[in-house]
Amino acid sequence: MKLDILKIANKKFKSRLIVGTGKYKNMQECAKAIKISGAEIVTVAVRRVNILDRSKPLLMDYINPKKIMYLPNTAGCFTSNDALRTLRLAREIGGWKIVKLEVLGDKKNLFPDMIETLKSTEVLTKEGFKVMVYCNDDPLMCKRLENSGASAIMPLAAPIGSGLGIQNKTNIKILRHQTKVPLIIDAGIGQASDAVEAMEMGCDAVLINTAIAKAKKPFQMAEAMKYAVISGRKSFLSGRIMPNFQGSPSTTKKGLI
C-alpha cells in the first residue's frame, strides 16, 4: 500500500496524531506516553526559566527536539501582541518556524478570539512563520485564516480539555469540504472513538493532550489514540458503504438447503 503521508508546511509526517505535553504527572510519564503514541509532533509552551531553582527538570532533557518536532504554542495568550512576542521568542530558542497560534478570548470556555487570531496570523505569516492556527469552527473565519497564509486550520471540536467529543459535526464537514491546507481537530477529544470519528470525517490529523495525560492509564490511552487515528484514517480512505435502512444479507442464498 502507498504510504499515506501528512504534509504540513512542506514537512512530511507518517503519524497523524499530534500530542500535547501538558498536564502529565511528570516528565518521565509525558515522554513515555509520547513514545507510545507514535506522535512525531508535540506541542510545547514558552515560559520563564525558574532562575531560583535550577534543579527543575527541563523538557528538552526528556523529549529530544531532534527526534520529535516541537510545535511551540501560545497557550495562555489573550492578545495578538502576547502571542507574537511568545512565538518570536520560541523561534529564537532554536529556530522553530512551524508554530501553533492560539489567542484565547474567553477565560471560562477557552474559545479563541478570532479577530486577534486573524491579525496575528497575518503578521506571523509575513515574518516567515508557518502558522498552524487554533480556531473556532466558523467556515468564514477559517477561510480567512487560510487566505492569509495559515499552514493548518485547527478548529476545536469542543472546549479545550473538555473531552466532550465532536460537538460540531456539520461545521467540521463544511470545513473539510472547503479547506485546502491540513485540517486538524485541536480540542475536545475525550476518547478513542472521538479520534476515529474525526479521522473518518476526513480530518488530516488530531491534536490530543488532556484525553491522554489525564486518563487513569495514560500509556494505554496513548496507545488507544494511536490506533484510533490509524483506524479512522484507513476507514476514511477505504470508501465506506452507503448507509441503508434495509438489511442486506451477508451470505448468498445460492446453495441454501
Next chain:
Amino acid sequence: MNKKNKIKIVVNGKFLTVNLKFTLKNLVEKLKTPINKVAIELNEEIVDKKKLNKVFLKNKDKIEIVHFIGGG
C-alpha cells in the same frame, strides 16, 4: 558594599543587584542558564544569543529568559 558600583535589574520578574559593566553573558553565566535551550529578551526586545557579551546592562533593565515547558 559600594552602592555606586551596583545596578538593579529585573530578571524574570525578580530583582537582582549586579555590578556595573555587567553583561548579559555575565548574567547567564551567573544563573548557569543552558544558553542553547532558552531565548532572552531585554526590555521586550529579543537579544541575539551570539552577542550577549556585547550587551551591557543598565539600571532597571528588564530581562526575560524563557524556555519550553509542557503544554497543549
